[in-house]
């Protein structure tokens with residue numbers, strides 16, 4: 001039986017993105033669930049029928065209702081199924097791969113909730129959450145402007161954004177900032193990650209935010225402002241008075257006030273909002289200590305009462321909201337809601353994705369290029385989720401092999417075996433107990449026959465059960481019309497000559513006529529006073545070389561000048577003008593630095 005694992009979200013058909021106001025998720029709260037809840041095995045069928053079957057065999061009555069409703073919206077349901085490749089594959093990696101093999105390490109600076117590079121008073125989780133709030137807080141929900149758009153990068157000099165927190169946070173993003181991972185999405189991830197590390201409830205991570213290209217309006221709330229200004233400010237951000245109390249209490253569960261930024265509030269390097277070690281845990285001590293009147297929160301107990309904004313805000317409804325937040329579970333639930341809404345407040349023309357969940361089985365192609373034998377080297381790895389939230393409890397009980405189809409679409413009678421990488425035993429980990437194991441393969445493909453796609457077979461060794469993953473029915477696609485010749489490509493940098501980039505690609509002879517081959521290079525453009533560089537797509541034409549091999553013609557770009565910032569960026573090789581455009585996308589330049597281009 002051909003089985004398949006599916007992944008979808010439970011609220012795909014319920015969201016209304018046409019709302020003229022800024023998107024916020026209050027109407028959809030508590031709808032997020034781990035993908036594992038929605039994993040089904042069904043006979044391989046066409047997509048629309050498959051979702052019909054899913055609806056019928058749903059095993060949770062509460063969801064059955066939703067899915068029956070959703071039957072009317074099969075089109076929107078089908079968009080929720082993960083099909084590789086996806087425009088959010090890179091950010092799924094940054095979100096998902098935190099430790100071990102293939103780790104991206106986004107949360108390394110928040111390896112613990114209180115971590116701050118051992119700099120006195122510094123707490124990275126607190127800085128990240130504060131930065132995200134400052135970025136969002138200048139939203140105008142009626143106008144549909146501002147929100148989480150990373151405009152903070154142009155606003156760090158403003159008095160309302162005192163301190164190093166904003167630039168410290170943005171500096172970390174530089175390593176992850178690409179044409180497919182925006183700074184605004186990383187700000188959202190900074191909050192999601194901080195909550196995970198500090199033991200807060202899970203915040204769903206939606207993506208698709210667009211970075212501002214200039215500063216937004218001023219208006220981050222400041223301690224000396226009066227209560228009515230704060231109520232008006234939060235209303236502009238889309239939060240009611242009680243939600244204002246909740247959001248401030250949630251934010252001020254971490255970190256504190258620094259003498260270097262607010263000498264009028266404290267003389268200490270940092271005076272935490274919560275006592276003991278509570279400031280490095282996401283808990284409601286900020287609430288209970290306030291209600292117990294034994295708080296040391298500098299925004300409650302400052303000698304100059306004008307500066308006591310938390311005191312005014314917390315008590316503004318006669319402590320009603322604060323009393324409710326004194327319940328630890330209620331605190332977590334409310335923070336989960338308002339913090340999710342905080343990061344999902346975006347300009348009106350931005351459409352956020354469904355929450356990103358770790359993908360169950362995901363391939364990575366590391367090499368698809370002609371070798372000196374005239375065959376095509378094809379290598380990569382398959383990432384398989386195991387452990388919590390899966391039906392694969394034992395990492396050592398899993399095996400993977402691939403089958404593939406040739407260029408004509410016919411099955412090739414040859415199995416590609418995989419092995420676990422030696423490094424870290426091929427094991428990686430992510431948020432909230434997600435575990436992954438990798439299986440790598442190296443194969444040679446006959447260049448005449450070529451390859452058009454593959455399926456991955458995941459075997460439970462102890463039972464012999466095999467599950468075929470065919471990417472929604474059509475296999476994981478591979479195009480061999482344009483090959484990026486990784487080994488023949490390289491870059492160099494010297495102070496005297498600057499950066500030079502050489503890229504080689506091969507195009508199938510029968511696809512060359514009438515086409516043009518271009519490099520779409522994401523050039524990083526440093527900006528004065530802004531820590532994150534701008535990104536511009538620089539388009540350069542390839543020139544055909546003399547070389548031909550195994551039915552391919554060779555093209556190259558030689559000694560293209562690049563700036564130092566762009567030594568580590570991404571680029572696409574694009575063939576256009578033919579039957580259909582081919583885009584070999586998201587190739588990374590950092591692996592090319594200071595190594596020789598190997599002749600073929």
Ligand code: HEM
Pocket residue numbers: 123125126127129130133162163165221222223224230247248250251252254255256257258259261262309313342
């Ligand atoms: C009226 C609203 C608010 C005012 C007046 C306010 C004011 C302040 C002040 C003066 C600091 C000290 C900054 C420093 O010395 O480095 C601070 C820290 C902080 N704020 Fe707020 N805040 C407000 C709302 C929020 C909200 C809504 C959040 C997040 C949801 C938040 C998150 C934080 C965090 C995490 C810190 C600690 C930063 C660190 O330790 O580095 N604040 N806030």
